[in-house]
Amino acid sequence: MKIGELAAKTGVATRLLRYYEEVGILHPFRSPNGYRAYGEPAIDRVLQIRELLEAGLTTDMIREVLPCLEAAKEEAVTDCPAAADLDGLRQQLSGIERRIDVLQRNRDAIKRYLRAWEEAGPTVD
Structure with missing residues (x-):
């Protein structure tokens, strides 16, 4: 191609x-x-x-x-x-793992929020 x-x-x-x-x-x-x-x-x-x-x-x-x-x-x-740059790769890996941890915490918090919102049911104004 x-x-x-x-x-x-x-x-x-x-x-x-x-x-x-x-x-x-x-x-x-x-x-x-x-x-x-x-x-x-x-x-x-x-x-x-x-x-x-x-x-x-x-x-x-x-x-x-x-x-x-x-x-x-x-x-x-x-x-x-x-x-040649194993230390650089190790630093990148460490940074990736930190971002994964943050993403997982944020994902879990959003799931909890949505679950609580859904369990509360619709609100009438």
Whole structure:
């Protein structure tokens, strides 16, 4: 598929897809006329890149982590290249876990509020 199709399927602008290629986290094939061509796996990769960025990882960290994530899918973690910034990844993980805790507390509070509201029944003015 061409870059425009990948952009449409992922909701990611073509400009960002070109940037991902520039920083080495997305690798299109080049057709003889120089156009970028992507296989179906590129959809999942772009979505994973977006999720990692949303989690707070930098593109440098993503470049290091992506091969490990792909190896983990195939249960071949031993083939994973050593990450140069393990401390940075540990800090990111800690931050993600803190955000998860906050989200879970907020979710539980909202559930309690809704349950109490629903149990109280409709009010008549």
